[in-house]
Amino acid sequence: MILALPKGRILKALTPVLEATGLLSQPSPIDEKTRALRFPSTESQLDIVRVRSFDVATFVAFGGADIGICGSDVLTEFDYPEIYAPLDLEIGQCRISVARHPRAGLRDEAPSSKIRIATKYPVTARAHFASRGINAEIVHLHGAMELAPSLKMAHAIVDLVDTGTTLKANGLEETDVIAHVSSRLIVNRIAMKTRPQAVSDLIDRFRKGLRSQKK
Missing domain, CATH: 3.40.190.10 (Periplasmic binding protein-like II)
Structure with a gap:
């Protein structure tokens, strides 16, 4: 599976939640000094890619990524029917x-x-x-x-x-x-149907990571 993260402002705001998910490994996608765009995660079946914030929804809609994070402004602008947005992360507001x-x-x-x-x-x-x-x-x-x-x-x-x-x-x-506008966790609808447990587990990780930051 592939998780698409946005470069720049949203990624910085997202860092505490990402760290709380336990998905980050080394090298890390939050280190923007590296020119790498694809990174391993702590889960063997999940890689992380870092793309332009305006492109995350397109990567997820066209199957380049199964799950991603992008602003609600991007979702409104493109309105891809292939995307489901189950979680408002309440960051990047x-x-x-x-x-x-x-x-x-x-x-x-x-x-x-x-x-x-x-x-x-x-x-x-x-x-x-x-x-x-x-x-x-x-x-x-x-x-x-x-x-x-x-x-x-x-x-x-x-x-x-x-x-x-x-x-x-x-x-x-x-x-x-x-x-x-705020940042949303988005999912490719086909991935949700074909790998429901894996996708649900990732959504739960982000939900728990978000809750941990509110304590």
């Missing part, structure tokens, strides 16, 4: 929001008008604005979204927000919260 320059006038856009949004969440952004009768043209970026309004590439951005410090540093203000 943030929100996906609309942000703009204070004088951009986005709030005054009339229904059925068209605006340009810079984001790496095209599905989420289009759905949010469509619910308000606004046709959103998407500028698909993978980073540095905060630059887009000042460079006249977009009227606003849709992105993850934690403290809001980066928005303020770039002259933006948060105007709408689309959804609150």
